[in-house]
Amino acid sequence: MDVDVVVIGMGPGGEEVAGSLAAAGLSVVGIENNLVGGECPYWGCIPSKAMVRAGDVLAEGRRVPRFAGSADIEASWAPVAGRVREVTSAWDDGAAAERFTGKGGRLVRGAGRITGPKEVTVGDEVFRARRGVVIATGTAPAVPPIDGLEGTPYWTNREAIEAENLPESLAVLGGGAIGCELAQVFARFGTRVTILEAGPRLLSLEEPESGELLRSTFENEGIDVRVNAKAERVRHDGDGFVINDDLRAERFLVAVGRRTNLAGLGLGVVGLDEGARFVEVDDRMRAADGVWAVGDVTGKGAFTHVAVYQGRVATRDILGEDGPGADYQALPRVTFTDPEIGAVGLTERQARERYADVRVHTTDLANNSRGWLHRAEGFLKLIESEGRLVGATSAGPMGGEILGALAVAVHGEVPVERLRQMIYAFPTFHRAIDAALL
Numbered sequence: 001m002d003v004d005v006v007v008i009g010m011g012p013g014g015e016e017v018a019g020s021l022a023a024a025g026l027s028v029v030g031i032e033n034n035l036v037g038g039e040c041p042y043w044g045c046i047p048s049k050a051m052v053r054a055g056d057v058l059a060e061g062r063r064v065p066r067f068a069g070s071a072d073i074e075a076s077w078a079p080v081a082g083r084v085r086e087v088t089s090a091w092d093d094g095a096a097a098e099r100f101t102g103k104g105g106r107l108v109r110g111a112g113r114i115t116g117p118k119e120v121t122v123g124d125e126v127f128r129a130r131r132g133v134v135i136a137t138g139t140a141p142a143v144p145p146i147d148g149l150e151g152t153p154y155w156t157n158r159e160a161i162e163a164e165n166l167p168e169s170l171a172v173l174g175g176g177a178i179g180c181e182l183a184q185v186f187a188r189f190g191t192r193v194t195i196l197e198a199g200p201r202l203l204s205l206e207e208p209e210s211g212e213l214l215r216s217t218f219e220n221e222g223i224d225v226r227v228n229a230k231a232e233r234v235r236h237d238g239d240g241f242v243i244n245d246d247l248r249a250e251r252f253l254v255a256v257g258r259r260t261n262l263a264g265l266g267l268g269v270v271g272l273d274e275g276a277r278f279v280e281v282d283d284r285m286r287a288a289d290g291v292w293a294v295g296d297v298t299g300k301g302a303f304t305h306v307a308v309y310q311g312r313v314a315t316r317d318i319l320g321e322d323g324p325g326a327d328y329q330a331l332p333r334v335t336f337t338d339p340e341i342g343a344v345g346l347t348e349r350q351a352r353e354r355y356a357d358v359r360v361h362t363t364d365l366a367n368n369s370r371g372w373l374h375r376a377e378g379f380l381k382l383i384e385s386e387g388r389l390v391g392a393t394s395a396g397p398m399g400g401e402i403l404g405a406l407a408v409a410v411h412g413e414v415p416v417e418r419l420r421q422m423i424y425a426f427p428t429f430h431r432a433i434d435a436a437l438l
């Protein structure tokens with residue numbers, strides 16, 4: 001069958017390209033071997049943030065004695081499991097599929113494979129794409145080769161999100177975004193949680209202060225945080241897991257990063273490296289003649305907002321429209337723990353590796369009027385080079401929202417001097433920007 005474009009993988013990145021091109025009048029085939037929408041709406045961002053919201057409500061209730069009297073809080077997992085089923089439509093992608101077909105796209109269920117230049121095969125159906133093929137196959141959980149792990153009922157993000165019952169205890173391998181967000185949720189509901197992080201701190205890709213802040217908060221909330229720790233051996237004895245012979249936990253969540261779904265995709269057929277971890281793309285998301293790639297497979301940041309952003313860039317390129325190429329200098333990311341860790345652009349370390357002239361401005365939220373009123377923990381760290389902000393971290397209540405102002409400053413290359421001359425509303429958390437710069 002001849003079409004204009006074939007999109008392999010209908011997660012946030014693929015859905016964006018396929019839907020926009022179909023809406024623009026192109027004949028588009030979108031191929032999906034699981035659920036249209038990908039990881040984010042069913043086992044990622046959306047249900048995990050529903051869980052985070054529930055944990056935050058509990059934590060806020062527990063703050064009542066410090067502020068406003070007394071409150072009896074009795075946590076129950078049932079509403080959380082119910083809300084997860086509601087926001088994921090109980091893992092039914094009917095509405096997402098219709099969103100695409102309603103724009104005129106054709107959805108094909110199955111695993112797509114590149115079988116020739118601009119040619120994709122699904123089962124015994126062959127699609128030839130006049131304009132080209134978009135690779136948007138995303139990622140799956142990376143599972144390290146730990147002695148004894150294979151064959152045990154360990155959890156990845158999928159089982160953790162689907163959990164109908166609260167485990168009594170949970171060991172979390174990996175103190176990155178998934179590990180930290182889910183560890184805090186389960187702990188707030190009463191699960192005894194231990195985090196094993198191989199590196200020296202939590203959220204190892206972010207500022208060290210972010211990892212330290214989370215560690216102290218987590219420890220205050222009763223989470224056992226073990227850094228420089230690995231799982232060497234694991235066994236499951238019917239009742240639960242025994243990790244390294246001494247740590248016992250009913251459930252074991254593996255959250256040590258992701259691996260791209262590229263094996264067996266036929267990348268070699270179009271001259272791409274079959275063994276590479278990511279698909280190399282230029283700033284138009286082109287990977288080879290007639291091949292574009294978007295989302296987690298590009299290695300530019302495993303976030304839904306990156307997949308959608310790249311999807312827009314690829315769409316413009318496929319339609320032959322002008323517009324700026326992909327630019328990641330103001331890439332934002334938010335870890336939805338409490339305190340929330342928002343960051344944009346470079347960390348201090350990355351900035352020092354890149355620029356000779358780096359200035360760092362920090363302030364503690366305890367010195368910010370609203371932070372003090374809230375008895376909040378957190379900080380702002382701003383990284384300046386050549387008179388512009390090149391990176392920033394905003395950690396604290398609504399850290400990801402306060403980040404918005406900083407992301408605009410980094411993206412817009414606003415001179416720091418101009419930020420110093422701005423009026424910041426009093427008493428807001430974001431007024432800490434003023435304090436940091438002074």
Ligand SMILES: Cc1cc2nc3c(=O)[nH]c(=O)nc-3n(C[C@H](O)[C@H](O)[C@H](O)COP(=O)(O)OP(=O)(O)OC[C@H]3O[C@@H](n4cnc5c(N)ncnc54)[C@H](O)[C@@H]3O)c2cc1C
Binds near residue numbers: 009110112157261302
């Ligand atoms: C627990 C968790 C929480 C997260 N929270 C956030 C968050 O708060 N904010 C954020 O920005 N990001 C978050 N993420 C990351 C976000 O989910 C991903 O970055 C995003 O889903 C990537 O989109 P994608 O389109 O690249 O790939 P995916 O969402 O992985 O979709 C790829 C799709 O391709 C399909 N596919 C694969 N191979 C084939 C094939 N050969 N043929 C046909 N179909 C195929 C897959 O079935 C899948 O549906 C989270 C992830 C997890 C796991």
Ligand SMILES: NC(=O)c1ccc[n+]([C@@H]2O[C@H](COP(=O)([O-])OP(=O)(O)OC[C@H]3O[C@@H](n4cnc5c(N)ncnc54)[C@H](O)[C@@H]3O)[C@@H](O)[C@H]2O)c1
Binds near residue numbers: 178179197198229257
């Ligand atoms: N709020 C968000 O935007 C959000 C939330 C969840 C996930 N995500 C995305 O999903 C991606 C995957 O999340 P993740 O938490 O699985 O990965 P991650 O890369 O963020 O963190 C993995 C952590 O596991 C550690 N680790 C690696 N191997 C280990 C081992 N053998 N033993 C113990 N620790 C080990 C690493 O040092 C690292 O700290 C993230 O990078 C992020 O892009 C985003």
